[in-house]
Amino acid sequence: MPGSTVIETRGLTKRYGSQVAVDHLDLRVEEGEVFGFLGPNGAGKTTTLLMLIGLTEPSEGEARVLGWDPRRDPILIKRQVGYLQENMGFYRDLRAREMLRFIAELNAIAAREADRRIEEALGLVGLSGDADKSIGNYSRGMRQRLGLAEILLREPRIVFLDEPTLGLDPEGANRIVELIARMNLDKGMTVLLSSHDLYKVQRICHRVGIMAGGRMVLLAQTSDLGADGNQGALEELYLRYFKEEGS
């Protein structure tokens, strides 16, 4: 049901000691949307994602993902949410296909169904030919695509992607961005992605939010940013916060 709210936070806050990582964040994401979290490193993007999936306890505030509280029902949420972490790790000794099979087992997908989904996912990310190589020999771009394959085979309703294009060459990054767009269009997945690289992800996001210092400083529809003037304005804002954070 497109249009219904799948992610909602109210006053979500995370403190590490005296440092505030996320500061009273209010956010709503609708089903079928691609939402881009933009912002410099350390703006609180990753922490927000971790809190939404129940891997980190919020210090204050409320969060609901698909109506569940990540504090109380993280397992229910994780069944429906795929998470691609930043600098994701792989078991280097495993072959890609074995890794995917292991993920399928952890998600309690029946063997035959798993095999079908694994082939499909490998085909989608373009790794069918390399599925029996060990992951240790994969390039960074291939690993990132394998990470997406892991998510695809789980067929989640929502995907969290943390810096999916980080450290990739322009071609590799483009490929990832294409894939994300297809996950949204063909599979109807709601996408929440974080990036510090405005230009790479902007074109596939329906909405972007700029975070700085744990706060959402700007929220905008990308369709409103079509005109050059606005585009410049967003960029300027983004650069301003980026600079502040750096200094």
Next chain:
Amino acid sequence: MSGLKPLLRKELSDHFSSYRFVILFALIAMVSFLMAYMAGLKIRDDLAGEVKPTFVFLMLFTSSGIGFPLVQFVALFGPLIGVILGFDSINREWNEGTLSKLLAQPIYRDAVINGKFLSGVLLVTVMMLSIILAVTGLGLYTIGVVPGLEELNRVLIYLFVSVIYISFWLGAAILFSILFRSITTSALASLACWIFFSFLVPLGASALASSSSPLPGEPNSAYVVRIARMQSTLSLISPMKLYSDSAAAIVDPLRRTTAEFVQVGMLERISLSRFAGPLSLSQSLLLVIPHIVLLVGIMAVFFAVSYVVFMRREIRSL
């Protein structure tokens, strides 16, 4: 139970395909083979001429062909098995970034640590069982003895106690791998723990015991007994002591006490051997039940501590 089965399977297949396990197993198997074989030869010589010796099979574990007996060998180097299997179990996954990937799957967090621990315990069981079976086979070959029912029972209990003992070290190693992010540090901490409990505690116990009681003008037997009692109580802190005491009493039916003999004069020795009959299994067990319970207890405590630390760890630092 969500997720435990695939994790357990993966851990086991990782272990079995790792060089670390293969080398460790080959080493342990080699040494125990050699020891049992030498012990067998020695027993054969010793018993030549005896009409109907009892519990010959168990002597394979307790008599020393070269250096020290098998039971003692496990007491000393069993901890290394546990440490080697566990010292990098959690922090390796941290460092490679696979831990947060696991935890992002719809599984309970404790499935991860349970899987690690259980797979280690299973592996240790397989290792000890194959060593014991190998020794049994060698016993048949060198001295041609078939173990009786009671001997089998004793060996099974010995297996159980050994697995508990090594699992304690596995639990300790896993705890260090949760506490320290660096693999080298956690390995070192586990080894330090092993050296402390296995070598320093017995030494320290005797030093502490003799320094705490003032030496009477004329050394008398009450003093010697007091020191010895204190020393053995203090050294019960060491899991190695707990293990070797209980293992020795279980495998050796002629052992009637876990206490060490303080002074056995000629007459005492004769009277002891004169009346020494083997204890029944239940009596032997009764002797060491407190030791075994303590051993199980400290293993459970170590695992519980790692469990709690792991469950409470902030994921951001994972």
